[in-house]
Amino acid sequence: xxxxxxxxxxxxxxxxxxxxxxxxxxxxxxxxxxxxxxxxxxxxxxxxxxxxxxxxxxxxxxxxxxxxxxxxxxxxxxxxxxxxxxxxxxxxxxxxxxxxxxxxxxxxxxxxxxxxxxxxxxxxxxxxxxxxxxxxxxxxxxxxxxxxxxxxxxxxxxxxxxxxxxxxxxxxxxxxxxxxxxxxxxxxxxxxxxxxxxxxxxxxxxxxxxxxxxxxxxxxxxxxxxxxxxxxxxxxxxxxxxxxxxxxxxxxxxxxxxxxxxxxxxxxxxxxxxxxxxxxxxxxxxxxxxxxxxxxxxxxxxxxxxxxxxxxxxxxxxxxxxxxxxxxxxxxxxxxxxxxxxxxxxxxxxxxxxxxxxxxxxxxxxxxxxx
Amino acid sequence: xxxxxxxxxxxxxxxxxxxxxxxxxxxxxxxxxxxxxxxxxxxxxxxxxxxxxxxxxxxxxxxxxxxxxxxxxxxxxxxxxxxxxxxxxxxxxxxxxxxxxxxxxxxxxxxxxxxxxxxxxxxxxxxxxxxxxxxxxxxxxxxxxxxxxxxxxxxxxxxxxxxxxxxxxxxxxxxxxxxxxxxxxxxxxxxxxxxxxxxxxxxxxxxxxxxxxxxxxxxxxxxxxxxxxxxxxxxxxxxxxxxxxxxxxxxxxxxxxxxxxxxxxxxxxxxxxxxxxxxxxxxxxxxxxxxxxxxxxxxxxxxxxxxxxxxxxxxxxxxxxxxxxxxxxxxxxxxxxxxxxxxxxxxxxxxxxxxxxxxxxxxxxxxxxxx
Numbered sequence: 001x002x003x004x005x006x007x008x009x010x011x012x013x014x015x016x017x018x019x020x021x022x023x024x025x026x027x028x029x030x031x032x033x034x035x036x037x038x039x040x041x042x043x044x045x046x047x048x049x050x051x052x053x054x055x056x057x058x059x060x061x062x063x064x065x066x067x068x069x070x071x072x073x074x075x076x077x078x079x080x081x082x083x084x085x086x087x088x089x090x091x092x093x094x095x096x097x098x099x100x101x102x103x104x105x106x107x108x109x110x111x112x113x114x115x116x117x118x119x120x121x122x123x124x125x126x127x128x129x130x131x132x133x134x135x136x137x138x139x140x141x142x143x144x145x146x147x148x149x150x151x152x153x154x155x156x157x158x159x160x161x162x163x164x165x166x167x168x169x170x171x172x173x174x175x176x177x178x179x180x181x182x183x184x185x186x187x188x189x190x191x192x193x194x195x196x197x198x199x200x201x202x203x204x205x206x207x208x209x210x211x212x213x214x215x216x217x218x219x220x221x222x223x224x225x226x227x228x229x230x231x232x233x234x235x236x237x238x239x240x241x242x243x244x245x246x247x248x249x250x251x252x253x254x255x256x257x258x259x260x261x262x263x264x265x266x267x268x269x270x271x272x273x274x275x276x277x278x279x280x281x282x283x284x285x286x287x288x289x290x291x292x293x294x295x296x297x298x299x300x301x302x303x304x305x306x307x308x309x310x311x312x313x314x315x316x317x318x319x320x321x322x323x324x325x326x327x328x329x330x331x332x333x334x335x336x337x338x339x340x341x342x343x344x345x346x347x348x349x350x351x352x353x354x355x356x357x358x359x360x361x362x363x364x365x366x367x368x369x370x371x
Numbered sequence: 372x373x374x375x376x377x378x379x380x381x382x383x384x385x386x387x388x389x390x391x392x393x394x395x396x397x398x399x400x401x402x403x404x405x406x407x408x409x410x411x412x413x414x415x416x417x418x419x420x421x422x423x424x425x426x427x428x429x430x431x432x433x434x435x436x437x438x439x440x441x442x443x444x445x446x447x448x449x450x451x452x453x454x455x456x457x458x459x460x461x462x463x464x465x466x467x468x469x470x471x472x473x474x475x476x477x478x479x480x481x482x483x484x485x486x487x488x489x490x491x492x493x494x495x496x497x498x499x500x501x502x503x504x505x506x507x508x509x510x511x512x513x514x515x516x517x518x519x520x521x522x523x524x525x526x527x528x529x530x531x532x533x534x535x536x537x538x539x540x541x542x543x544x545x546x547x548x549x550x551x552x553x554x555x556x557x558x559x560x561x562x563x564x565x566x567x568x569x570x571x572x573x574x575x576x577x578x579x580x581x582x583x584x585x586x587x588x589x590x591x592x593x594x595x596x597x598x599x600x601x602x603x604x605x606x607x608x609x610x611x612x613x614x615x616x617x618x619x620x621x622x623x624x625x626x627x628x629x630x631x632x633x634x635x636x637x638x639x640x641x642x643x644x645x646x647x648x649x650x651x652x653x654x655x656x657x658x659x660x661x662x663x664x665x666x667x668x669x670x671x672x673x674x675x676x677x678x679x680x681x682x683x684x685x686x687x688x689x690x691x692x693x694x695x696x697x698x699x700x701x702x703x704x705x706x707x708x709x710x711x712x713x714x715x716x717x718x719x720x721x722x723x724x725x726x727x728x729x730x731x732x733x734x735x736x737x738x739x740x741x742x
Contacts, residue, residue: 112614176602176621177595183622184586186615191579193564208562215555216587224548224681231547233652243483244557244642247650250547251554271615279618281604310595310681 004030004060005053005088005095010128017124020115023104027129028088028095029053030061032071033079035133042135043077044162045086046126046147046154049273050265052094055086069349076357082139089150090125091117091273093266097125099198100266109268111198117272119146119280123154127161137161140360144168144345145312146273152282152293152320159295164363166356168304168345171316172289172323173281178311181220182274185213189267198268206267213270214258223308223341289323300330302359304352307335309342332359372466375401375431376424376459381499388495391486394475398500399424399459399466401432403442404450406504413506414448415533416457417497417518417525420644421636423465426457440720447728453510460521461496462488462644464637468496470569471637480639482569488643490517490651494525498532508532511731515539515716516683517644523653523664523691530666535734537727539675539716542687543660543694544652549682552591553645556584560638569639578633584641585629594679594712660694671701673730675723678706680713703730 008027015021030053035042045055045067056071056079057064071077077084088096091114099114130138141162143151148170155161174182192209194200227250236252245251286292301324305317314335321333336351338344345352379398386392401424406413416426416438427442427450428435442448448455459467462485470485501509512533514522519541526532545553563580565571598621607623616622657663672695676688685706692704707722709715716723 173604175595176598176604176619177590179604179619180586180590180598180621180625183616183619183625184583184590187583187586188559190615191583212555212558212562215551215558219548219551219555224546224684227547227551233544233547233550244561244646245554247646248547248550248554250551254551254554275615275618313595 002030002052002054002061002063002065004058006030007095008129008132010125010132012128014121014125016115017118017120018116022097022115025090025097025125025128026095026101027090027097027125029129030055030058030086031133032056032058032077032084033082035083035135039135040137040139041081042083042085042130042133042138043140043142044126044130044138045071045077045084046122046141046143046150047086047089048145048147049270049277050092050261052092053086053088055084066346069353070356076353076360077142078360085129085133087126087129089122089273091122091269091276093269098266099268099272111268114268114272117276118153119150119276120153120157122150122276123157126150127154127158130161137163140164140166142166142168142356143170145170145342146277148312148320149173149277149280149282153280155296155298156282156292160297163299165298165301166304166359167301167317167320168352169306169309169312169317169342170320171312172283172320174278175313175316178220179278181216181311182278185216186271186274188212188216189271195267200267205263207262210262210265210267210270211255211258214261215254218254218257220311221341221343223310223339225308226339226341229339289319290326293323293327296324296327296329298324298329300363301332302355303331303333304345304355305333305335306338306341306344306348308339309344311342372399373401373423373425373432373434373436375429376466377401378466379500379503381496381503383499385492385496387486388489388491389487393468393486396461396468396496396499397466397472398461398468398496400500401425401429401457402504403427403429403448403455404453406454406506410506411508411510412452413454413456413501413504413509414511414513415497415501415509416442416448416455417493417512417514417521418457418460419516419518420641420648421463421632423463424457424459426455437717440724441727447724447731448513449731456500456504458497458500460493460517460644462493462640462647464640469637470639470643482639485639485643488647489524490521490647491524491528493521493647494528497521498525498529501532508534511535511537513537513539513727514541516541516713517648519683519691520544520648520651520653524651526667526669527653527663531668534670536669536672537675537730538672538688538691539723540677540680540683540688540713541691542683543654543691545649546684546687549591550649552587552682553649556587557642557645559583559587560642566638571638576634577638581633581636581638581641582626582629585632586625589625589628591682592712592714594681594710596679597710597712600710660690661697664694664698667695667698667700669695669700671734672703673726674702674704675716675726676704676706677709677712677715677719679710680715682713 192206560580563577
């Protein structure tokens with residue numbers, strides 16, 4: 001965990017939306033900038049599936065964060081103007097309570113004894129951190145990828161909780177194509193002999209399942225066009241050729257990406273978060289997404305997507321945009337052109353920095369919070 | 372094997388393009404229609420990775436074949452006008468010699484002792500069947516998917532071997548995105564504990580690796596749009612819910628598709644054919660694809676693709692078309708609109724039957740072979 005990470009020890013019982021309860025929660029979070037006297041300049045970031053709370057560097061931790069180009073002094077999420085909060089998701093393994101946390105009743109990790117997780121649970125847990133910081137209404141809530149889904153869940157729980165929203169490469173529900181990919185990723189992990197129905201040890205970790213799941217993840221996060229330009233049919237050089245694979249640069253790229261991930265994320269937490277995304281549907285039980293978002297009191301919204309994103313495709317951005325517009329929210333939709341697919345918000349800094357920066361700058365000057 | 376399948380016992384040694392030799396080959400093939408006296412009405416089909424030689428029903432075998440709507444009396448590949456041949460690929464396991472065949476030297480399957488396979492080898496082996504049938508020049512050669520790649524290899528070996536070509540949802544080389552998918556499929560199989568470096572038995576078959584590989588195959592063969600229309604977020608009903616999966620209809624669809632495949636295709640043959648596709652590049656060692664196809668003496672070509680195909684995308688169809696045009700071939704390109712992705716040529720019968728039928732009908736009447 002980052003040196004800048006703080007832990008909220010929330011001692012009230014937490015009841016999960018699909019059943020189950022924990023007596024208390026720990027939530028890891030980081031903050032940038034200062035909360036103004038009116039407490040009106042706070043921005044909350046909900047993360048994608050795997051990032052931790054360390055979204056960007058800070059005086060306490062100069063290590064670059066996962067959204068370094070987006071957040072900091074003078075950056076689009078400007079920590080000289082805004083007080084920015086990023087909370088590690090409930091159910092993750094980066095400091096917040098999740099399946100990898102020790103169950104105080106047994107002294108062992110919860111693993112499969114952890115209650116089934118939903119994105120609504122992540123939203124509700126995160127709200128504890130927002131409340132603990134004394135913030136009644138956020139200036140804006142920002143959610144890329146899974147974080148955008150969680151943002152919708154949070155807005156349904158807190159209809160007047162934020163004045164503005166930035167949804168990035170997200171969706172109001174998982175589509176069957178994305179479910180198929182995540183379902184296969186989960187199958188890769190639970191079929192690794194080391195998975196042991198969740199009873200893996202540090203020495204016998206389902207590394208291979210995680211490696212393959214990450215490779216499939218990368219296949220779905222990037223785009224064919226990017227790889228065509230970047231790798232073409234270049235041979236691979238870094239890894240010894242293995243039977244039936246590793247002839248091409250794209251294969252060693254995937255291997256390297258997987259290697260970076262497999263020791264860094266708990267397999268059980270991964271499964272819980274992955275399933276939570278599949279089961280999320282902001283319109284569940286409602287006539288339409290628009291109806292489901294009717295209570296939401298946003299003043300404006302920016303809905304960003306990427307034309308080459310196959311996991312959270314452009315038409316899903318349109319669906320959020322139209323539902324908000326139908327409820328009178330001043331929503332802007334931008335489907336950005338980028339070859340980097342779903343991951344563009346993490347890597348195509350110029351395209352995304354401009355879009356977020358312009359949106360926040362264009363909110364009328366008297367709306368700009370002052371310290 | 373189909374009752375209509377014949378076996379060519381070719382007793383000449385066969386030398387593989389990347390090294391290795393076999394003393395003889397067996398090739399399984401089926402034929403429809405009759406060869407005319409001029410031997411000028413033959414059409415050869417090169418198959419995709421997994422189909423056998425039973426492309427369509429016939430009097431000897433009334434079971435529907437894998438391309439039933441395309442081939443038969445009065446169908447686009449009209450067996451009342453044409454003599455149609457389909458050969459099971461060298462390296463496959465449907466009657467032709469491949470890694471699953473018994474090595475006469477040991478009485479055991481070749482498995483990993485089989486020489487490395489290339490699409491050029493499949494083309495050269497198939498030509499033995501064409502020659503054995505007494506055909507000097509084909510009226511047309513037809514190749515969907517991998518079969519289209521093999522068609523290009525075959526044309527490079529036999530520049531005047533066919534007057535016309537129909538290439539369907541194919542490519543002149545594998546792109547990194549497709550390589551990534553196939554590489555991961557191979558990794559799924561060779562990491563199945565039952566794989567045993569190719570020493571699996573019928574009782575201990577790498578079923579799980581094959582199941583996952585087929586699921587990933589289906590994800591790449593179809594399209595997000597098809598599944599959105601077909602499944603949406605419908606719950607699954609056929610399979611008992613399993614932990615971390617099988618909540619949605621799309622998951623049981625994949626499970627059922629995989630179940631049909633896993634016992635029906637030899638894992639080692641699958642690996643050999645998959646790798647052969649990745650390594651194929653019709654332009655290898657040449658300045659361009661156009662240069663590489665310069666010797667080809669086709670009179671005309673029909674290049675078909677599908678707008679929703681992510682595995683053999685439309686721009687790869689354009690590349691074949693442009694290279695042939697540059698060499699003076701009367702080439703037509705049609706990127707068909709179908710929601711069924713790469714598999715459309717197998718399932719979107721109306722779209723594909725029309726395209727193939729129109730092309731063959733429009734070849735001038737005096738060109739139409741008579742019995």
